[in-house]
Amino acid sequence: MIELLAMGFIQRALLAGLLLGVACALLGVFLILKRDAMIGHGLAHVAFAGVALGLWVRLLPLGLAMAVTIGSALVLVRLKQKAGVHGDTALGIVSSVGMALGILLASLARSFNASLFGFLFGEILAVAPAEVVLAGALALAVAVLVAVRYRPLMAMAFHPEIAKASGVRVERLETALMVLAAVTVVLGMKVVGVLLVTALLVIPAAAGLRAGAHFRGAVLIALGAAVFSVVGGILTALRFDLPVSATIVLLSFLVFLAVLGLRRARA
Amino acid sequence: MAAGKTEARAAGETLVSVQDVSFAYSEDLVLSGVSLDIQEGDFLAVLGPNGSGKTTLLKLILGLLRPDAGRILLKERPAASVTDRTFLGYVPQKATHFDFFFPASVREVVALGLAPPRPWDAAARKREDAAIRESLALVGMEDCLRRRIGSLSGGQQQRVFLARAIVHKPRILFLDEPTTGVDSETVGHFYDMLGGLNRERTIAIVLVTHDIGIVDRNVNKVACLNRTLVYHGSHKEFCRSQAFRDLLAGGHHLVAHRH
Numbered sequence: 001m002i003e004l005l006a007m008g009f010i011q012r013a014l015l016a017g018l019l020l021g022v023a024c025a026l027l028g029v030f031l032i033l034k035r036d037a038m039i040g041h042g043l044a045h046v047a048f049a050g051v052a053l054g055l056w057v058r059l060l061p062l063g064l065a066m067a068v069t070i071g072s073a074l075v076l077v078r079l080k081q082k083a084g085v086h087g088d089t090a091l092g093i094v095s096s097v098g099m100a101l102g103i104l105l106a107s108l109a110r111s112f113n114a115s116l117f118g119f120l121f122g123e124i125l126a127v128a129p130a131e132v133v134l135a136g137a138l139a140l141a142v143a144v145l146v147a148v149r150y151r152p153l154m155a156m157a158f159h160p161e162i163a164k165a166s167g168v169r170v171e172r173l174e175t176a177l178m179v180l181a182a183v184t185v186v187l188g189m190k191v192v193g194v195l196l197v198t199a200l201l202v203i204p205a206a207a208g209l210r211a212g213a214h215f216r217g218a219v220l221i222a223l224g225a226a227v228f229s230v231v232g233g234i235l236t237a238l239r240f241d242l243p244v245s246a247t248i249v250l251l252s253f254l255v256f257l258a259v260l261g262l263r264r265a266r267a
Numbered sequence: 268m269a270a271g272k273t274e275a276r277a278a279g280e281t282l283v284s285v286q287d288v289s290f291a292y293s294e295d296l297v298l299s300g301v302s303l304d305i306q307e308g309d310f311l312a313v314l315g316p317n318g319s320g321k322t323t324l325l326k327l328i329l330g331l332l333r334p335d336a337g338r339i340l341l342k343e344r345p346a347a348s349v350t351d352r353t354f355l356g357y358v359p360q361k362a363t364h365f366d367f368f369f370p371a372s373v374r375e376v377v378a379l380g381l382a383p384p385r386p387w388d389a390a391a392r393k394r395e396d397a398a399i400r401e402s403l404a405l406v407g408m409e410d411c412l413r414r415r416i417g418s419l420s421g422g423q424q425q426r427v428f429l430a431r432a433i434v435h436k437p438r439i440l441f442l443d444e445p446t447t448g449v450d451s452e453t454v455g456h457f458y459d460m461l462g463g464l465n466r467e468r469t470i471a472i473v474l475v476t477h478d479i480g481i482v483d484r485n486v487n488k489v490a491c492l493n494r495t496l497v498y499h500g501s502h503k504e505f506c507r508s509q510a511f512r513d514l515l516a517g518g519h520h521l522v523a524h525r526h
Contacts, residue, residue: 033369155379158369161359162431165329165441166380167352212370213415 004238012132013124017234017248019135020191021200021226023142023184028205029222030146030177033157035087039076039178040201042091043185044194046072046098049105051119051189056109061119062131066186072098073182077175122193122245124234131190138183145176146219153177154215191230192245203252204229207259225255279307281343282354282439282471283328288337290323297323299495300337305473307438310465310485312502313475314514315492321475322360324492325443328473329357356380356432358425360443360475366417373411373419373427374399380434402434403427406460422453429457433464439471440464446478454478458485479514 004010031039050068054061072094079090118126146153155163156170164170181201188197204226212218233248283305290298298320305311313321326332328339330346339346342354377399384391403409406426411419416427425445432440442461446454462485464470474486489505491498491514498510505511 033366151379151381151383154371154375158371158376158379159359161331162357162428163379164331165352165355165357165359167350209368209370214372214413215370215375218370 009125009127010234010238012127012129013234013244014231016127016132016135016187017124017191017230018227019132019139020184020188021204021230022139022223023135023180024188024200025204025208025222025226026142026146026219027177027181027184028201028226029208029219030153030157031181031201032205032209034174034177036177037202037206038088038091038198039073039181040185040188040198042076042095042098043069043073043182044189044197045095045102047182047186047189048119048194049098049102050186051194052102052105052109056105062186062190065119065189066183069182069186070179073178074175077171077178081171081174118193119189120194121243122189122191122196124191124244127190131187135187138180138187142180142184145180149173192248196245196249199249199252200226200230203249203256207252207256210256210263211259221259225252225259229255281306282341283473284340284343285324285328286338286340288324288327288334288339290320290327290332290335297494298327298492301492301496302337303490303496303499305439305471307471308465308469309488310462310472311474311488311490312486313473313490313492314477314479315497316514317477318494319492320494321492322443325441325473325475329355329441353382353435354438356435356437356440356470358428358432358440358442358445360445360447368417371416373403373408373414373416376416376427377402377431377434380431398434398436399430402430405433405464406430407456422457425453425457426460429460433468433470436468437470439473441473441475443475444477445474446476461485479511 005014028037031037047065047069050065051061053068054064057064076087076090076094079085080087152163152168153173155166155168156173160170184201185197188200191197192200205222207225208218208220208222211221229252230248233251234244236242236251237244237247281304285301285303288298288301289296297318301320301324313324315321323332327334328341328346330349333347341349378395380402381395381398384395386392400409400412403412406429408423408426408430411423411427416424419427429442429445432442440461446457461472461474465472465485486502488500489498489502490496491505491508491510497513498505498508
């Protein structure tokens with residue numbers, strides 16, 4: 001195991017996973033409280049379409065997925081804020097259309113192959129140095145947003161109407177959260193895959209929100225749960241030769257169950 | 268003494284000016300040509316039957332909705348251009364209809380009404396702590412600082428929301444049906460609390476309510492709405508007005524009147 005940890009690709013996997021876990025936990029707390037927990041799921045479907053487009057035109061699948069997913073996130077925000085479409089309805093439309101487009105494009109590109117499956121199920125052990133840098137930039141952007149706008153974000157999640165009346169730019173904050181969620185989903189594809197990226201956005205944050213006696217505590221527990229799940233998941237998968245993404249998600253679920261058990265025992 | 272003080276405050280600065288404002292939800296005209304001023308020291312009750320536009324008027328003033336016609340000034344400036352809203356506080360209708368599992372302590376909820384101090388500024392953090400304790404003491408909730416907001420009763424939550432609305436020492440406080448679902452004894456305490464804030468802290472209060480009994484307690488002005496302004500003036504004259512008789516009679520005339 002120690003020999004494995006000395007290898008560059010393992011170090012990159014751990015670092016990228018850790019950074020992504022931080023971004024997912026911080027964003028997840030606010031997305032869940034805003035009833036946007038499934039946003040990762042919806043955007044992941046769109047990201048899949050972006051990757052398929054990239055494979056079809058043979059040009060930067062990750063870059064195209066990023067552009068398509070951020071664009072879709074902005075459309076989702078507009079649908080919610082301006083057209084009065086409920087968030088879950090907008091998400092239902094966008095995610096199913098995204099998946100349908102993805103399948104169509106992948107079929108046209110005849111690319112139901114290893115590279116597409118890599119995005120579907122994650123390829124954390126093949127993370128490139130540039131992707132680690134991207135994950136670092138993302139984690140930094142999310143951490144700065146949360147640190148600088150902590151109270152407005154909490155006020156928006158707690159009671160958006162009071163927040164808005166108090167001068168909080170609720171629509172701007174919502175847009176910022178959505179764009180960061182889109183970037184997280186695309187990078188998350190590389191780590192745990194399209195199918196499981198929602199889990200990383202939701203499960204550690206849900207554990208934090210159930211366990212925290214106050215908001216700051218909930219955020220810190222979510223961070224801890226995410227980092228533990230990602231790092232623990234990678235190491236466990238390597239040790240027992242298991243699929244990495246599935247191990248990360250199942251470990252985060254075990255953490256969630258442990259939190260529920262502890263709460264029940266305390267009550 | 269109290270009456271004299273009220274009169275003196277009523278002559279103060281105009282905090283809100285609603286000028287010939289109209290608003291419709293799609294095709295349904297909810298407010299038409301409403302004009303009124305709210306001044307420092309006012310305790311204004313906004314009365315009217317269901318669907319008369321009371322909440323809409325409040326949301327227009329607070330910038331949650333935009334008027335279709337007319338304009339709204341906050342401290343003599345167009346409302347949309349006023350980004351610093353620390354001079355106002357707001358307790359909305361159904362304020363306590365939040366996620367009861369939201370992991371926030373009472374302290375954290377009240378702190379949302381304040382700009383955060385810099386983490387390294389110990390003196391500012393102390394001042395914030397003192398302000399939070401003071402506003403909680405004002406509403407009789409100082410012992411609940413560390414309690415989770417979802418674990419409190421509806422009446423207690425309403426008082427915490429009031430503390431959050433006054434913690435930054437606003438000059439005007441807007442409350443929309445703040446006592447809905449609260450027992451009658453608590454309602455009495457709540458109104459007395461508002462009266463105290465108005466008299467002792469010189470906070471202007473705008474209270475949207477169905478409770479016509481409030482007119483007898485602390486208010487000094489009444490605005491009666493029925494999609495248009497039916498009455499606006501002192502509470503004493505209101506008690507002799509046709510609008511008051513219509514409201515007492517069950518508001519049928521007022522409700523039936525549609526544009």
